[in-house]
């Protein structure tokens with residue numbers, strides 16, 4: 218965590234920190250969260266993850282951590298940091314997984330009807346509004362799957378898919 222490392226201010230890091238220079242303070246190296254503090258516009262370390270107050274600022278990366286309390290909590294903190302630091306990637310991955318689950322024969326079949334058939338005629342022939350919505354849901358789901366394959370996570374529903382909801386039709 219030296220000055221040469223490019224830190225991302227939206228992320229948090231786990232760094233070695235020195236114990237306070239106080240008599241009776243155990244001679245240990247602790248681990249602390251290192252985060253960007255927006256209010257003061259600086260990077261700062263928090264207390265040791267064992268709960269002990271520590272010196273401000275990280276020790277050089279690779280400094281051996283000797284506090285057992287910190288070492289015991291390290292795996293949990295690493296897990297939390299991973300989730301925190303990769304929140305966006307994890308959310309995108311979850312959306313991707315969900316979209317791939319929508320690659321079903323039924324969704325694909327309805328999507329072909331939408332694409333190749335006369336959609337408004339077919340859906341007008343349906344008996345209930347619920348049936349039309351169901352068919353449109355299947356098309357929309359398959360369309361999300363196709364958008365995900367294209368890497369386009371913000372693509373909206375195809376225009377005119379639910380023509381019955383649009384005004385003036």
Ligand SMILES: [Zn+2]
Nearest residue numbers: 247267284287
């Ligand atoms: Zn500690």
